[in-house]
Amino acid sequence: MLADSFGRVATDLRVSLTDRCNLRCAYCMPPEGLDWLPAPEVLTSGEIVRLIRVGVSMLGIREVRFTGGEPLLRRDLVPIVARTAALQPRPEISLTTNGIGLARRAGELRAAGLDRINVSLDTLRPEMFRKLARRDRLPDVLDGLAAAVAAGLAPVKVNAVLMRGLNDDEAVPLLQYCLSLGYELRFIEQMPLDAQHGWKRAEMVTAEEIFAALSSSFALAADDARSRGSAPAETFLVDGGPARVGVIASVTRPFCGSCDRVRLTADGQVRNCLFARQESDLRALLRSGATDAQIAARWQAAVAVKLPGHGINDPSFLQPDRPMSAIGG
Structure with a gap:
């Protein structure tokens, strides 16, 4: 197992397939973008699938979520999903995307074995989308959402970050x-993961503010029928249900004590927390001829030293050097 000293066991693997993105969202990166990883530093599809296989067959990983950057930019995304779906025991496979290009690929991703999808959508106003994402691509995102439903990936989840x-x-x-x-x-509460390091707590729209805004138009009730477990979102029934809405309050209502996630960056580094300041290099092991057992041991050692929490609310908190686009959501 991937266990830490506080009794938590990681069963949910977040795999960043690339640090590249075709948007420039204000809470993630500057308008000019970032310096992308050189291609030789990015894991190949074979390396990605081997690490996932080690996680699934040797370390108890039960869910794999592909992230980025923007994972749809990987031309080999579909075969990566298919090879992951062929593993035994088969993990649950999901994808987090900005939705651009999803209209073309939703069907083949579903056929390859994708189970679930999350699409980022922060605004419905074209002019605000251009301001937030610095690209005029709102119709592509909306088309991608519709295509995901048509492909059978329902219920589609939508992620939204509100900015003051x-x-x-x-x-x-x-x-x-x-x-x-x-x-x-x-x-999702805006987190201190922007490349510009410009996040300020006072400017963050909190979960309480979101609840207040929603309660002005909807009746929200605790979703007692759905156990939260290690899920990051608190979910609520809307107007008696069955529709639900969730709030991920990573800053004001941390859920670190039940976290079951571990992250693999596009260049093969294990991160035991989204806000970790240290990484463990699996790519070097892969490329030096290490055995699966040696890789698994390094991975276990990386998770074993996980801290009790992310520390955002501690005065000594330091934002990770890598932004969200280079870590993977």
């Missing part, structure tokens, strides 16, 4: 939109 003074007035419209189309909306 920009889209913080869209909580209700976003939920109305998702309810009308059967999407399950998740609001």
Whole structure:
């Protein structure tokens, strides 16, 4: 198992397939973008699948979520999904994407074995999308959402980050939109993972503010029928259900004590926490001829030293050097 000293066991693997992205979202990176990883440093599809196989067959990984950057930019995404789906025991396979290009690929991803999908959508206003993402691609995202449903990936989950003074007035419209189309909306508190290191707590839209905004138009009730377990989102029934809305309050309501996630970056580094400041290099082991057992041992050692929490609320907190796009969500 991938166990730490606090009794938590990692069973959910987040695999970043690339640090590249075709958007420039304000809470993630500067308008000019970032310096991408050189191609030789990025794991090949064979290396990715081998590490996932070690995780699944030797270390108890039960869920694999592919992230980025933007994972749809990997041309070999479909075969990676298919090879992951062929592993025994078969893990649950999901994808987090900005939705650009999803309209073309949703069907083949479903056929390859993709089980679930999360699509980022922070606004329904074209002009605000251009301001937040610095690209005019809102229609592509909406088309991608529709294609995911048509491909059988329902229920599609939508991730939204509200930013003060920009889209913080869209909580209700976003939920109305998702309810009308059967999407399950998740609001996520903005976290200190931007490349610019410009995050400020006072500017963050909190979970309490989101609840207040939604409660002005909807009746929210605790979803007693669905156990939260290690899930990051608190979910609530909307107007008696069955529709639900979730809030991931990583900053104001940390859920570190039940965290079951471990992350693999696009260049083969294990991160035992989204906010970890240390990484363990599996790529070097892979490329030096290490055995599966040696890789598994390094991985276990990396998780064993996981801290009790992310420390955002501690005065000594330091933001990770890598931004979200280079870590994987």
